[in-house]
Amino acid sequence: MTDKAKVQQLLDFIDASPSPWHAVVTMEQALLSASFTRLSETQSWQLDPGGRYYVVRDDSSIIAFVVGDKSLPESGYKIIGAHTDSPGLRIKPHALHQSGEMLRMGVEVYGGPILATFTDRDLSFAGRVSYRSEAGEIETQLVRFEESLLRLPNLAIHMNRMVNEEGLKLNKQTELPLLFAMSSKEQMPDQLFSELLVSQCQLLAEQVMSWELNVYDTQKGAFWGAQQEFYTDSQLDNLASCHAGLSALLDETALQSGNTLVCAFFDHEEVGSESTKGADGSFLPDTLERIALARSLKTEDYKRALAKSFMLSVDMAHAYQPNFPVAYESEHKVYVNKGPVIKLNANQRYSSESVSEAMFMSWCQEANVPFQKYSHRTDIPCGSTIGPMTSAKLGIRSVDVGNAMWAMHSIRESAGVLDHAYMIAVMQCFFKDQK
Structure with a gap:
């Protein structure tokens, strides 16, 4: 599939998802088409090795996962996190x-x-x-x-x-x-x-x-630019990351990797995540624990699994806009169509640290994908993501990454065509990683 075709799938996904509740239904349809089974939090879970499952909380947050046949305490969970809501x-x-x-x-x-x-x-x-x-x-x-x-x-x-x-x-x-x-x-x-x-x-x-x-x-997404190398739509922050994560999960080689794969897409990130279905709630910890319990793991083994786990916290990044050069840290400008962005902040507004940063760089190199590093201007407050709160709550290593975009939080945002395919490729390498 061409890079442009992958973005067209993204635009179709966004156009079918005018609200977080619609986004979850759209993802649910894709999961059902790939033989995933819906679970209920109110019922007992019987999970099979190699099984594909998902669970929805309050209609606007969804976690999809594949039960790997490898030892969970030895391999851990491979998690991609993003959010379904937009400002x-x-x-x-x-x-x-x-x-x-x-x-x-x-x-x-x-x-x-x-x-x-x-x-x-x-x-x-x-x-x-x-x-x-x-x-x-x-x-x-x-x-x-x-x-x-x-x-x-x-x-x-x-x-x-x-x-x-x-x-x-x-x-x-x-x-x-x-x-x-x-x-x-x-x-x-x-x-x-x-x-x-x-x-x-x-x-x-x-x-x-x-x-x-x-x-x-109501305006649909579209391509633009001299070579149609850019695209625009609403809600790129952060449905673009949800779509990339889901695309990586549904890749057949990732599904057959033997790893326990998790995609967690939360509501309420844009208002602080402190809710039953937000990233600061119990949804992901509850789900990970129930996966371990269904595999008859003891508490110690579950904690070992968390210690071996890794999360990609994926949210969009600020691309350099040449009309406003003073808004950017001059040595850390990032561009559209130049690869995924690793977000770094000394005050823990992002979950990235040197080890997780290096691990993500290695997956980019394995996927033959370029990468960039972003640091916010020191004299302007920096935003945050689900990364710090989720990694702190679970005690797992995490890196904050995302694709560069223009006009974040506008009703009409723009990004680069190449980057969506780049991100999917890196996510697939992460899911298939055997280390």
């Missing part, structure tokens, strides 16, 4: 409200998006609905509106003369509500929204109890 806007519980002759959709900021990029886009919403079934149980159902329903029009320059000099500044409470419709005397806002929601869910209005809805850009 953006979430719809408030009382969604619609009237303002003059218009109906506006109230939204809350999720994480740290570049808010100005949400203006003048063809927006809609998707997510999950919680409802009471005919049997009286609380169940969930995904919902997605394909058509453009929402918009955040810019204020004309005639009324905001300094916008080009000072940048667009939006008050999160008063200037972010999205335009939805002309107001109607025949329908109250809550009634209109309820009818809209149930039209997609095929439920009765009285069944719907609550919802979690994500605003998304």
Whole structure:
């Protein structure tokens, strides 16, 4: 498969995944097609050597794994971690409200998006609905509106003369509500929204109890550049890493390696990961322990397995943008289409250290893939990832890596075509490693 074809698969994956809940379903479909079996956290697990399994927690976090036939205490777990959520806007519980002759959709900021990029886009919403079934149980159902329903029009320059000099500044409470419709005397806002929601869910209005809805850009991903060497889409941070990890896991040579392979994709990274389904929760430790228990390992052997384990914490990195040279550490600029980026920070904002860094470099060399090293400007606060908290919680060695991209946290991000294939190749080497 060509590098461009692999990116096209990524764009198709993102376009099918307008919310974390949809992303998990899209990955679940790929796993089922590869003969993986779904497990439930509420049931006993019977795991076979060579077996392929996955488990979902609360619809938006998923862990897929292959039970290796090698001794777990001697070989450990080989883990790839990423996150399913992206920064953006979430719809408030009382969604619609009237303002003059218009109906506006109230939204809350999720994480740290570049808010100005949400203006003048063809927006809609998707997510999950919680409802009471005919049997009286609380169940969930995904919902997605394909058509453009929402918009955040810019204020004309005639009324905001300094916008080009000072940048667009939006008050999160008063200037972010999205335009939805002309107001109607025949329908109250809550009634209109309820009818809209149930039209997609095929439920009765009285069944719907609550919802979690994500605003998304309806424009599909695309290639660009003189040689079509770049691509753009929403949610590259971090669905691109999820797709790369899943692609590596489903590689047949990795599946036959004999290693115990794990892909853990968490929700809530963009808001701190401190939740039942976040990387700072119990989902991954619980799953790893249950794999060990299903293989009849004692506690000491499980701890030995953790000590032999390694994790790739994969999240996107900041590519050099030549229009803003002073934003970057001059000796640590990284570029798109130049290979995976190893992220380094002395204050442990990343989990990388010299040994894990060297190990990742060796896998890159084995895969014949170039690599780069990134360090943030010392006078600008550095972001973080799931790497430090996960490696600390489990006591396993970890390295923070990712592909370089532009416009991180914009509603429209860009990256290089070559890098996606590079990352998949390194991940495959990691999964197949026999050391």
